[in-house]
Amino acid sequence: MSFSEFLLQNLQQFWELTGFYNATWQHFVMLGVGLFFIWLAIKKDFEPMLLVPIGFGMLIGNIPFNTEAGLEIGIYEEGSVLNILYNGVSAGWYPPLIFLGIGAMTDFSALIANPKLMLIGAAAQFGIFGAYMVALLLGFAPDQAGAIAIIGGADGPTAIFLSSKLAPNLMGAIAVSAYSYMALVPVIQPPIMRLLTTKHERVIKMKPARAVSQNEKIIFPIVGLLLTCFVVPSGIPLLGMLFFGNLLRECGVCTRLAKTASNAMTDMVTILLGMTVGASTQASEFLTAQTIGIFALGFMAFIIASTSGVLFVKLFNLFLPSSKKINPLIGNAGVSAVPMSARISNNLGLEYDPSNYLLMHAMGPNVAGVIGSAVAAGVLLGFLA
Amino acid sequence: MIGLTTKTFNITRMKRNILLLLVAIAVGSLTLSAQGRRSLRINEVMVQNENDYVDDYGQRGAWIELFNSSFAPLQISSIFITDDPNEPTKYQVPLGDVRTKLHKRSHILFWADGYKTRGATHLNFKLVPGVDNWIGVYDADGITLIDSVTVPASLTADQSYARRFDGDSDGWEIRSSEEGFNPVTPAGFNHVKEGNSKAAMFAEQDEHGFGMAVIAMCVVFSALLLLSVCFYIISKIGERTASSNKAKAQAHTGEMVSTERPSHDSGEEIAAIVMALHDHLDAHDTESTILTINKVKRAYSPWSSKLYNMRQLPHK
Structure with a gap:
């Protein structure tokens, strides 16, 4: 073999390892989706903290390479760096850490001051089970249907946690779908809220919430954990961490831990979670007809959840005296996209009455939605795993 | 002091x-x-092994299968296995053998062949065919009985006595490779699940998911309703405690404590009163420092410039 032939052979081998050689149209579609997410985050300011890591993760996960070369670089190849980072998603330990941060960030005062608002958070979970029924109709198996339906809970970590247990093969699509719809809450929810409420209902002014004592705030995570986890022990990983984070925040003697849990730790886990979820959408695994079905079902679940939240408030109002009526615009906040959906209630309320601030009232069902979706995930896990 | x-x-x-x-x-x-x-269970036993499972030495002997029924790894070194209730410490599983660490829901086979020199999984006693064989597993203290079983004398060659479902206390059965029996499964699951049985059951029993939706919504509602009622009660107790504390404080000081500010005390009025008092009393702080603006000369270099520094983060 001459030297030139030797060089040519090696160059040929190198060429076969490049992304250009291994690229398929599916890779370019997924790269396009990743770029679209990054564009949405930067230009449109749609949940940049989620969409930038997910979008960039999609670029990382969809760079074509020779999967048979044993390079150990792909997210699904055991021992690769991405695979090690992906363990937090596949084994389901990133979501509870995120819940710890959410607990440490969330002030449950609005909920404690007006406990009946918790029921709105429960009603909105019908989105999950409505979507479950439709998924069964479309031919998904019950465990897959449960994993897809949890998108209606509008809670990314819960969706990842449940899908990693019930349908690991669908996790990428479910996670991306859940986070995408959470980012699109400002687009999806307002038309539903306008459609289901009258002008008169939109301007209902609610009484300011009473001041909540420090003792009540400390008791809440303890009692909350015991009650909810005794009912649904399979919710322990999520609810346990949520309430633990909240106790760190409220007890007043673990300020340093609460700050770390709500800032540094949550940021780190969010980066890793977003990036690995994005990278898990490898074209070969992701671009299937099933994925399109999951996206459609997720969208429907979101609509059902928002609708049932608003309708439940209207129903609830029938039994309340006129001085204690609830503004149905806070019904959408029963989905647990914290605090996006509560912000939407507030913005829409201000649109119809500039002096009607609904944010604190909406935060009640919003955080109840977090608890409700974790309980719903626990039920699905208990029934179907 | x-x-x-x-x-x-x-x-x-x-x-x-x-x-x-x-x-x-x-x-x-x-x-x-x-x-x-x-969580350790005796799961399956074979007393007379003529044509069944072969050990590492290529020989057939009676065997006892133990099963870790928990979902956590389990170290079984230093437990005792015996065939005599009067001698609970007959064979102690030695320390340091890697096989004695059982993974979650996994099995280990012990050979009751009397050859204890053949390794940690060979017991120092034999099971006797044709009679009832009592087998017990004791904890490391040699007193606490973890599990026991009496293998019936009716067991013939190559038949095993096994739990119907692994680790389940419900029932035992005789197994054989012959037709009409469930198969013998040394170091394997007695009952093999095909797919997700719970999901399959739901698919069969609750085809449209209506049952699941109703039950699950009831659970979610009850959990949050329970929490809601609980906090309603806690807030009422809190309010009562606060009012009783207030009453006690009033009784102690003998004064009426008003929580409401008089309507004429507006913020503007209070500010005006404070300014008047300030002017009247000529009260102000004495500062020991002087605030000036001096030009400071520094040698400039683009390398030390923060303006060009790469650590600057862009802001929208």
Whole structure:
């Protein structure tokens, strides 16, 4: 073999390892989706903290390479760096850490001051089970249907946690779908809220919430954990961490831990979670007809959840005296996209009455939605795993 | 003297706390260990092995299968396996053998062939065909019985006595490779699940998901309703405690404490009163420092410029 032939052979081998050689149209579609997410985050300011890591993760996960070369670089190849980072998603330990941060960030005062608002958070979970029924109709198996339906809970970590247990093969699509719809809450929810409420209902002014004592705030995570986890022990990983984070925040003697849990730790886990979820959408695994079905079902679940939240408030109002009526615009906040959906209630309320601030009232069902979706995930896990 | 006493008291208290903590940890670890060992089960036994499973030495012997029924790894070294209730410490599983660490829901096979020199999984006793064989597994203390079974004398060659479902206490059955029996499964699951049985059952029983939706919504509602009622009660107790504390405080001082500000006390009025008092009393702080603006000369270099520094983060 001459030297030139030797060089040519090696160059040929190198060429076969490049992304250009291994690229398929599916890779370019997924790269396009990743770029679209990054564009949405930067230009449109749609949940940049989620969409930038997910979008960039999609670029990382969809760079074509020779999967048979044993390079150990792909997210699904055991021992690769991405695979090690992906363990937090596949084994389901990133979501509870995120819940710890959410607990440490969330002030449950609005909920404690007006406990009946918790029921709105429960009603909105019908989105999950409505979507479950439709998924069964479309031919998904019950465990897959449960994993897809949890998108209606509008809670990314819960969706990842449940899908990693019930349908690991669908996790990428479910996670991306859940986070995408959470980012699109400002687009999806307002038309539903306008459609289901009258002008008169939109301007209902609610009484300011009473001041909540420090003792009540400390008791809440303890009692909350015991009650909810005794009912649904399979919710322990999520609810346990949520309430633990909240106790760190409220007890007043673990300020340093609460700050770390709500800032540094949550940021780190969010980066890793977003990036690995994005990278898990490898074209070969992701671009299937099933994925399109999951996206459609997720969208429907979101609509059902928002609708049932608003309708439940209207129903609830029938039994309340006129001085204690609830503004149905806070019904959408029963989905647990914290605090996006509560912000939407507030913005829409201000649109119809500039002096009607609904944010604190909406935060009640919003955080109840977090608890409700974790309980719903626990039920699905208990029934179907 | 008082300082010394306080210091001694603090040290004593600290020592007591450390001691309490150590006791709690010790009790906790004991409980954990006990909980783990309790999940060990005798799962399947073969007394007369003529044509069945072969050991590492290529020989056939009676075997006892143990099963870790928990979902956590379990270290079984130092437990006792015996065929005599009067001699619970007959064979102790040795320390240091990697096979004695059972993964979650996994099995280990012990050969009751009397050849204890052949390794940790060979017992120092044999099972006897044609009679009832009692087998017991004791914890490391040699007293606590973890599990036991009496294998019936009716068992013939190549038949095993096994639990219907692994680790389940419901029932035992005779197994054989012959037709009409469930198969013998040494070091394997007695009952093999095909797919997700729960999901399959739901698919069969609740085809449209209506049952699941109703039950699950009831659970979610009850959990949050329970929480809601609980906090309603807690807030009422809080309000009562606050009002009773207030009443006590009033009784103690003998004064009426008003929580409401008089309507004429507006913010503007209070500010005006404060400014008037300030002017009247000529009250102000004395500052010891002087605020000036001086030009400071510094050698400029683009390398030290923050403007060009790469650590600057862009802001929208």
